[in-house]
Amino acid sequence: MDNLNQEEQYWQAIEARVKKAGAAGNTLVETFYKLIREGHINPDSDGYLALQKELQRLNAASSESFYAPLVGTVSAIASERIAEIVKYITQHAAEYPYAFGYYRRPYRTQRPEAQLNMVLSKIMELFSAESLQFSLRDYLTKPDYTIERIYWLNRVVPDLIAYELDRGEDWVEEALREIIYGDNQTALLKAEMIKGILLSHRKDLYTMIGELLIAARLQEGLRQSIAEQMDAGTLEANLYLLKIILDHNLARFSSIVRALGTWTGMGLEAANQRVVGQLLQQAYTALTDEAQRQAWLGSANANQVYISLWATAVHEEEDLPGQIKYLMENGERYQKVVAQYVLANSQNKLVQLEIARNSLDERDPELLYWILQNYCFDYGKDWRFSENRDHLLKLNSTPLLEDKTARRQDYARFKAILAEVPIKEKSGVSAVLDFVQFSYSSRSGAS
Numbered sequence: 001m002d003n004l005n006q007e008e009q010y011w012q013a014i015e016a017r018v019k020k021a022g023a024a025g026n027t028l029v030e031t032f033y034k035l036i037r038e039g040h041i042n043p044d045s046d047g048y049l050a051l052q053k054e055l056q057r058l059n060a061a062s063s064e065s066f067y068a069p070l071v072g073t074v075s076a077i078a079s080e081r082i083a084e085i086v087k088y089i090t091q092h093a094a095e096y097p098y099a100f101g102y103y104r105r106p107y108r109t110q111r112p113e114a115q116l117n118m119v120l121s122k123i124m125e126l127f128s129a130e131s132l133q134f135s136l137r138d139y140l141t142k143p144d145y146t147i148e149r150i151y152w153l154n155r156v157v158p159d160l161i162a163y164e165l166d167r168g169e170d171w172v173e174e175a176l177r178e179i180i181y182g183d184n185q186t187a188l189l190k191a192e193m194i195k196g197i198l199l200s201h202r203k204d205l206y207t208m209i210g211e212l213l214i215a216a217r218l219q220e221g222l223r224q225s226i227a228e229q230m231d232a233g234t235l236e237a238n239l240y241l242l243k244i245i246l247d248h249n250l251a252r253f254s255s256i257v258r259a260l261g262t263w264t265g266m267g268l269e270a271a272n273q274r275v276v277g278q279l280l281q282q283a284y285t286a287l288t289d290e291a292q293r294q295a296w297l298g299s300a301n302a303n304q305v306y307i308s309l310w311a312t313a314v315h316e317e318e319d320l321p322g323q324i325k326y327l328m329e330n331g332e333r334y335q336k337v338v339a340q341y342v343l344a345n346s347q348n349k350l351v352q353l354e355i356a357r358n359s360l361d362e363r364d365p366e367l368l369y370w371i372l373q374n375y376c377f378d379y380g381k382d383w384r385f386s387e388n389r390d391h392l393l394k395l396n397s398t399p400l401l402e403d404k405t406a407r408r409q410d411y412a413r414f415k416a417i418l419a420e421v422p423i424k425e426k427s428g429v430s431a432v433l434d435f436v437q438f439s440y441s442s443r444s445g446a447s
Contacts, residue, residue: 006133007131007132010130010131011037011131014033014077014078014127015033017076017077017078018030018033018077020076021073021076021077026072026073026076027054027058028051028054028055028058028069028070028073029073029076029077031047031050031051031054032051032070032073033077034047035047035048035051035120035124036120036123036124036127039124041117041120041121041124043116043117048117048120051120052113052116054069055067055069055070055112055116056113065090065112066112067090067093067112067119070086070090070119070123071083071086071087071090074086074123078126078127078130079130081130082126082127082130085126085159085160085163086123086126088159088163088166089119089122089123089159090119092199093112093115093118093119094108094109094110094112094115095108095234095235096108096118096199096232096233096234097231097232098114098115098117098118098347098348099346099347100117100118100347102262103265103345104262104347105263105264105265105310105313105314105345105346105347106231106232106238106263106314107313107314107317107345107346107347107348108235108313108314108315108316108317109316109317109318109348109351110316110318111317111318111348111350111351113350114317114347114348114350114351121155122155122156122159125153125155125156126156128153129153129156129157129160132153134153136157136160136161136164136172137171137175139157140161140172140175140176140179140193141175143188154191154192157192157196158192158193158195158196158198158199158232159196159199160196161176161192161193161195161196161197161199161200162196162197162199162200162201165196165197165200165202165205166200166201166202173202173205176193176196176197176205176208177208179193180208180209180212181208189222189225191225191228191229194209194225194226194229195229195232195233197209197233197237198229198230198232198233198234198237198238199232199233199234200233200234201234203236203237203240206236206237206240206241209226209230209237209241210240210241210244212226213226213227213241213244213245213250214244214248220253220254220255223250223253223255223256224255224258224259226241227255227256227258227259228259228262230242230259231259231262231263235287235314235315238287239284239287239288242280242283242284242287243284245280246277246280246281246284249277251273251276251277251280252273256276256280257276260276260279260280260283263283264279264283264306264307264310265310265341265342265345266279266306278303279303279307282296282303282304282307283307283310283311286307286308286310286311287311287314287315293308293311293312294308296308297309297323297326297327298331298335302334302335302338305327305335305338305339306338306341306342308323309323309324309338309339309342310342313342313346317346317348317351318351320342320343320346320351320355321351321354321355323339324339324340324342324343324355325355325358327339328358328359328362333364333367336362336367337366337367337370340356340359340367340370340371340373340374341370343355343356343370343374344370344373344374350400352374352375353374353375353400353401354400355374356371356372356374356375357375357400357410359371360375360410360413360414360417361413363417363420368417
């Protein structure tokens with residue numbers, strides 16, 4: 001009961017500061033506070049879109065970074081420690097993959113709008129951690145340390161570890177060394193600890209994870225924990241561990257095969273060891289050799305084309321449009337399909353739409369299917385039922401479709417697709433085309 005009261009008191013104090021900051025002219029603070037109090041960051045929610053739009057407005061009127069108003073808002077309502085950690089998270093956001101979930105790919109981007117979902121989710125968990133009086137020291141040093149609703153914090157704990165490591169807190173390094181090299185390693189080591197080291201910029205500590213990966217031997221669970229996290233940190237940490245996998249022939253383990261499939265989006269569960277070894281080497285080469293990465297873009301080998309585009313997005317997703325445009329204009333059919341599939345693995349909706357809308361003149365059914373998948377992102381399902389029991393569709397706005405003339409041009413191209421694709425070949429694209437008709441007819445003045 002005391003803990004509950006402390007949590008309530010914490011949020012009451014934050015709310016008082018929110019009102020004070022709002023009264024002082026902070027136009028972001030109330031929208032931000034409502035968003036983090038929802039307990040889940042939904043990038044399609046009205047609150048999220050309002051916050052993003054306000055950040056864009058403030059950014060256009062200032063020479064500061066995109067996140068500067070957000071950091072200032074946190075500083076106005078939170079503790080000095082939280083404000084410093086938020087500053088750290090936003091400063092390094094572009095260095096890490098921004099995507100969520102099992103279908104995530106380790107794509108990185110300088111575009112802050114793509115990073116915002118991840119950043120806000122971490123900030124929300126920071127506030128929750130402080131409200132629950134979470135102790136990183138106890139988490140790292142007490143084997144039996146538990147806290148109610150600790151699962152809420154799994155996204156931000158690695159950042160807390162990285163933050164302390166980067167600022168040179170010796171006790172954090174000592175605690176991690178004790179866990180990794182201790183006798184009860186399997187029971188004490190958590191995925192968040194591995195990820196925290198890989199998020200940090202402590203190259204000397206990457207070796208601990210590398211040694212652990214080599215020593216795992218028959219501990220497939222431990223090897224899997226490392227493999228699942230190694231693409232989530234800095235690119236340098238990822239490359240360090242990828243080189244260890246190659247040097248020690250770890251491609252023979254199923255956990256490495258599954259991880260490679262997750263990193264790249266390739267279905268590799270049934271692939272043989274030779275193929276997996278080749279793909280791992282190609283991935284490492286493409287990530288470390290820009291000249292080879294560019295040369296593979298025009299390769300007759302579909303895997304090399306795929307790895308080239310994938311590695312480009314791992315470095316900077318904003319470089320994809322130019323490369324995919326080149327393939328869509330000059331490539332073979334299979335190269336175009338590969339390009340659109342790589343794009344479909346992105347969670348950056350603006351990049352998907354920007355590329356796909358330039359390819360609406362294609363008429364090959366399989367290729368057209370992927371193009372339309374990448375174009376038609378701007379809707380979500382409302383899982384409540386209407387009176388006739390149908391799912392409701394919610395249309396989400398995007399700056400790239402605000403121009404009425406551009407929308408009309410795209411709509412005319414979609415009508416041409418409907419007219420030209422043979423009926424017997426529409427099965428793969430019909431659902432997407434049906435939605436396109438609905439989407440454009442639902443937009444005010446779109447058709």
